[in-house]
Amino acid sequence: MLEVADLIVRYGPVTAVDGVSLTVPDGPFGFGLVGESGSGKTTLGRALVRLVPAAAGTVAYDGQDVLRARGEALRRYRRAVQIVFQDPDSTLDPRMRVGAAVAEGLNAHRIVARDQVRARVASLLQEVGLEPEFAQRLPHQLSGGQRQRVAIARALAVQPALIVLDEPTSALDVTVQARVLALIGELREQRSLSYLLISHNLAVVEQLCERTAVLYLGQVVEEGETALLLGTPAHPYTQALRAAVPDLETGLPTPAPRPQPVDAGGDHAPDDDGAARLHRDHPGGCPFHPRCPLAVDRCRSERPPLREVAGRRVACHRAEEALASPTVAVGSDTAD
């Protein structure tokens, strides 16, 4: 079990993860982490495997402190919790054959005896749906989907209990994505795995995760059972996300109202793809209030705590009103 409490990660003056608490149970279990660019979801995933340092808060795995772990304790944690990235190209050494890449973890953690390594590599490749012959190939000889399978095999090699999956299928074509998602579902049952699935795609999370947390500007705004959270979202931001997902059967999402042009006040230069980041420097209150149709004075001054509403945790002063009459929040890119 992975327990995160009040975790804060800063990059210089920017607080990327702003007081996140969540618990990922033992497997088989899927925990989804959704949010748009700039929400801090990737940073949170990396902080959990100690690729970026935390500024404050605690992370505990099976009751043991993770953030200050050293030596053998850190080694054990690194074996128990693995990460798979969005872009397998940047994690596989272009000059290392697939077999050697998968064997690295086996050797580093002495998972099997030396003379067993080759056989174990073959069985790991088979487990992710690749023929044993792939061990001889170089990364550039593989398709994107095959490379992501290798990355998963590499993570599985050390027999982890939990895997952080950071947008594992976002770079893949949709038919390839479907097969990799199916693989994740199978591995979870066969290996009793738990995973933290980071994604911007609500449908992917719905398919693979029992619980989901929605991040906005580094804060958890809503967290609970996935079906409940996506079925009847209580936070106006979750509602906006949900409404914006185009639907194959019904066509367009709920049409957004046509907002009036807003004067471009201020002189800050917003980041390219992080529409949410436009509002990052606002002082105090709820992080979502500049886009929220339900915002009142209290939302501008007082940061809402996560509280229990209708069976999930939600950080909104007006969650009851939002649940009663879901609204579509105004987009961020016209109204800076």
Added chain:
Amino acid sequence: MTLEVRNLRVSFGQRTVVAIDALDLGDGEILGLVGESGSGKSITSLSIIGLARSLGATVSGSIKLDGRELTTLGEREWRELRGDRIAMIFQAPISSLNPVMRVGDVFVRALRLHGASRAQARDRARRAMEEVVLSPQLLARYPHQLSGGQAQRVAIAMAVALRARVLLADEPTSALDVTVQAEILSLIGRMRLEEGISVLFVSHDLAVVAGLCDRVAIMRAGQIVESGATAATLRAPATEYGRELIAAVPRLGDAHA
């Protein structure tokens, strides 16, 4: 028919990457051109706007815009046509704007190339910005000072200001967050209704196409494997590949987790 493509063949050396026998875009129609990476959908749109040859491709066949053959046009004729009659927007809107020019200056230069005076150009730029729900104050910014959604709106405003009749949109929302994507899609839908423009919407995302497009054409390995009215095609695809592609789209509301 606004745009008529016949027997289009695009190849790089010996390799043929597009082989389309017929593709039509009607007046005021939004046609979705979908496919996975490498299916040839982007190079098809680049061929239509006369940019494929500059990438080293050999293009043959016929592409007619309002009856006028495009494949034989010279670069000078293309410069007059591009923007004026046919415009294109791309996946990375910020990198398709000139980074050292203020947004307003990009507008003025493009409009003056097409015959407007400086004052007319400024005026049309302001009105086009309001049309896409952006503050005209953004005209004073440089491209890197825009968010991705703002930059895509600017690109659409440019097409509006030039009064393009045909818009080629190549994955225009793939780099955007889903809430911003929804706004850009509704903007493109509104441009069609209010301005009557025709749109060739190139995308890998079937769900996006489902909501926006009147008709859809599915590409694979350079060919159109099937096409038809969007709702009917997505509900009952006629080909095995169409079925596989549609079945692979993850959907909200049919979870089994």
